Structure formats: C-alpha cells, structure tokens
Amino acid sequence: IDKLIKMNFLCVPLVIMLLQILQTAEAFHSVINASSRTNVLFHSASSTLLKSSNDARISPMEQFERAKEALVKSTKVSSPSLETIRSNAQDLEEIAEQVGIGQASASSGLLNGEWECIYSPEDVTRSSPFFWAFRRAFPENSDQIFSITDAIPAPIKDVGPAIQTIDMNAKTLVSRVKVATLNGLATSIMTTRCSIEGTQGLEGIRLKVETTKPEESTVLQNLGPLGDFLNKNAKPFPSGEALEKVVEGSSEVVMLTTYCDEGLRVSRNQDRYNEIFVWKRKSFGEGMEF
Numbered sequence: 001i002d003k004l005i006k007m008n009f010l011c012v013p014l015v016i017m018l019l020q021i022l023q024t025a026e027a028f029h030s031v032i033n034a035s036s037r038t039n040v041l042f043h044s045a046s047s048t049l050l051k052s053s054n055d056a057r058i059s060p061m062e063q064f065e066r067a068k069e070a071l072v073k074s075t076k077v078s079s080p081s082l083e084t085i086r087s088n089a090q091d092l093e094e095i096a097e098q099v100g101i102g103q104a105s106a107s108s109g110l111l112n113g114e115w116e117c118i119y120s121p122e123d124v125t126r127s128s129p130f131f132w133a134f135r136r137a138f139p140e141n142s143d144q145i146f147s148i149t150d151a152i153p154a155p156i157k158d159v160g161p162a163i164q165t166i167d168m169n170a171k172t173l174v175s176r177v178k179v180a181t182l183n184g185l186a187t188s189i190m191t192t193r194c195s196i197e198g199t200q201g202l203e204g205i206r207l208k209v210e211t212t213k214p215e216e217s218t219v220l221q222n223l224g225p226l227g228d229f230l231n232k233n234a235k236p237f238p239s240g241e242a243l244e245k246v247v248e249g250s251s252e253v254v255m256l257t258t259y260c261d262e263g264l265r266v267s268r269n270q271d272r273y274n275e276i277f278v279w280k281r282k283s284f285g286e287g288m289e290f
Helices: 002-009 013-023 053-057 060-075 082-099 129-137 142-150 225-233 239-246
Strands: 113-119 157-167 172-181 186-200 204-215 252-260 264-269 276-284
Touching: 060 082, 060 113, 060 264, 060 276, 082 252, 082 264, 082 276, 129 142, 129 172, 129 186, 129 204, 129 239, 129 252, 172 204, 186 252, 204 239
Parallel strands: none
Antiparallel strands: 113 157, 113 276, 157 172, 172 186, 186 204, 204 252, 252 264, 264 276
C-alpha cells in the first residue's frame, strides 16, 4: 500500500513537495518570518474605456457590456499579460459600479456555485487558497520552491482545469485542480478544502485552509477495487494544521471578489491584490435560479 500511495504522489509533484516541507515545518519555525505584504490597490487616474471621447455617446449599460466582453476575450488570448487583464478588469469594475452590477459579492449570494478559472497570473494551481496560505508561511522561500516544478514543461507536467465550489450557507470552499504527468498517463485532482470563517467588508471572505488531498488518482484506479478503496479511504493531509506550526495564522487567507455576477467573477488574494484571477460560472448553488 505504501508503494501504491507513493506512485499516486508522483502525479502531483509540486503539492506533494510542499506537503513534505510542511511535515518538517517545525524545523524551520525559528528562522521563517512573515514578510511585508503588498496590499496596494492598483488604480489609474482614469481608464482607457471611460476616457474615450466616443464613450460620451454610449450608454453606461453598453459600456458595461463592452467592458465585460473585453475582459473575457482577453483571457482567451494565448498567454495574456497581467497588465492587460488588470486594465480590463479595472474597466469592468469601474463601469459595473456605476450601473450597480456585480457589487457587494460577500453578501449578494452570487458567489455560491461552481466556478472554473479562465485566467491565472501564474500556474493555475496558484488559484488554490492552499498556495496563498503556503506563501504566508514561507514568504522568503515560496517563489523559489514553486519555480522548481513550474519549469517542468508539458507534456511531462500539465495542470488544469481549476475548479472552485463555494457554498456560503455551508461555509465551505473546495478547490480542485487537475494535475497530470507523464503525458497524461498519471493524473489526479489536487483538492484543498477550506472553511469560510466569515466576511470582510463588502467584497471579502475569510478562508481557513483545512486539508489537502490528491483525489481520483488514475494510477490507483488502474489497480481495480484495491485502487478504488485507496482513493476513497486515504486520509487527507491536515495542511492547515501544518501551516499553523510554521507561522501562526498562516492558514487563514482573504479572498476579495471585486466583481461577481451570474456568470463571471474577478477575485484576488488580499496579500497579492494586483494579481487577478478570472472565473466563469459552471453552475449555480442549490436553490439559485436566474
């Protein structure tokens, strides 16, 4: 069984490396200090969209629809720049505030449901709150650690899609990221479960990372009933508890959602506000109809 589990972990090299680091975190406790964090809001004096002379002849609702379309289109470009996404997101947020759409995400109820990440400023695994929390625990070393496996090219390693399921009533957020290695021969879903500890202002929800586990391993599935048993019964790693042993409070992060409607949302890690994640809705939460 130990060998089977190790085989399963081969398909999730980055996260397993991080979990191993966390298991020995107490050895680093005395030398790891929290670094200063950028929490500066990126705003230009005015957006390109709103200062165009032509916009004076366009209704606010039409400006809103154009801004939303521009943001979605920019995520579909091969390797779009963060600056482009950030500018388009800012355009949307500004006009959306004027027309009263997509605001107060923490209390609107629209966060509920299943979402797929369509833009991440880095490897799509960074959309998981686990990585946000890991950066808080290891501010000096996390980027160097991440870069090791980020440098592994496809098809040796491939990631995505990234899916989040949010339930504000049950106070849970589940992050699932598909990770494949060996040209897709070994895949699993790296799953991080978080509790929603509360809201922060109009746009923030406070998340506490609880567990992380590779699920639906194809390596184990190929072993038949035994593999199915291992997939279903292997215990998740208590990643939140391990993070707390490194830096107290590091397992808690804040997700700010600066725009959220029936089909699109823009979310940010409060600690790295300028890095934007764009999500499209896959389904609504229970009892939601539009």
